[in-house]
Amino acid sequence: MDAILRPDKVWLHKLGSEQSSDSCLYHEKDDMFSLDLGASESEKFLFIASESKITRFVFYLEVSKPEDGLRVLTPRINGIDTSVSHRGNHFFIQRRSDEFFNSELLACPVDNTSETTVLIPHRASVKIQDIQLFSDHLVVYEREQGLPTITTYRLPAVDEPLITLQGGQAVQFIDPVYLVGQSESQFSTNILRFSYSSLRTPPCVYDYDMSTGESVLKKIETVLGGFDASNYVTERKWATASDGTQIPISIVHQKNLVKLDGSDPMLLYGYGSYEICIDPDFKASRLSLLDRGFIFAIAHIRGGGEMGRQWYENGKFLKKKNTFTDFIACAEFLIEKKYCSKEKLCIEGRSAGGLLIGAVLNMRPDLFKAAVAGVPFVDVLTTMLDPSIPLTTSEWEEWGDPRKEEFYFYMKSYSPVDNVQAQNYPNILVTAGLHDPRVMYSEPAKFVAKLRDMKTDGNDLLFKCELSAGHFSKSGRFERLQEDAMTYAFILKALDMIPTSGSAQN
Structure with a gap:
């Protein structure tokens, strides 16, 4: 990796030889691109890809003939993203472009890579x-x-x-x-x-x-503790965004505990960046909330990839605010449909999801009772203006380059640190990792300091910087459970749900 933690070189090493005799197969000098290396399922080829947020091109190396060096399989064309596999006499190429935004699948002979056949055409509704x-x-x-x-x-x-x-x-x-x-x-x-x-x-x-x-x-x-999946109900609902877009929400609750009359506590989670899909999966520690009568929901907002490539495109660059307004629309929908009330609604997001939490807290602090922002990317403008910070240059194709006036003022209009106001905020827990290379601890610290200086309420504002962790929390199963326990304890306290001394509930 280079100084900004970018994989920029691929080396060929012969087992048993000195490292000094290794040869560099490829060096990517463009700091907006990073290298990726993988083997085909057939194990006959190595694929080396250079990729940015919108462009990806691939070389191949025949495993049995490494002396032949790299060959171009898909050329470097701005806005074209390709991934490659191999079987028999053919390469299989997944290709995305502005025109074919949800990708198409092609095949070409190994000995004639320019002769492509469309196996699965692009479809606007299927990615x-x-x-x-x-x-x-x-x-x-x-x-x-x-x-x-x-x-x-x-x-x-x-x-x-x-x-x-x-x-x-x-x-x-x-x-x-x-x-x-x-x-x-x-x-x-x-x-x-x-x-x-x-x-x-x-x-x-x-x-x-x-x-x-x-x-x-x-x-x-x-899953220990007498877990029975039939005691839980999971469903999907759709909220309507301010521009009419339908936003999917995944929901789970304990069927024998919730009333669905607006009195139930809820934790709403969101992310909405990098085309990442936050699919509804199982988390054993979450049962601690569900078995206390919580409803848990995930808002699949724009900026993520759940609904295809356009879903992502409509939540980035100069459309990033759709991510925040979608989340607010989901919260309002859940309140309207009696899943919870403002007094019982808690929200959570991590990293770019922490940006989401910071933004919606500034926009609609009245809508939530408590918020958890984990390692939040909240000083967007300052970070994106400094290309010496790891990952900044590659992120310009996600957020925009604030050295350009149009992006500067748009990013400033939603960057959480730059939009803290003298107003009431809900209870807030912010976490950071001292050794985080993605979101430096100074970002959430700066956000908390500004909130403490400007907010007009008496609600809790806690800042926890983990001194032995990076971006993905402390290592170790029990250490992660301790972090979950602290988050849940914060939420329960904000909702005045801490069991009294001697209570049988735990």
């Missing part, structure tokens, strides 16, 4: 998320209507032409909202292994037979 190749099958991971899907296709024999895909078979899932992901699978098999969980289903692993369409549960995480 190709990823692909996985097997000796006889292709697996396509997609998103439609905010939900992840898996479709399998049988491929023709390796020596036969690859012209089209026939009869895809969709994998079925058991919950209305869920998280599904790739797991390690063998290339020469018809068994697809994938991970699955939902807001009420603990993490589990399935083996799916791509020939018969049968799924077999191989493993499920044990």
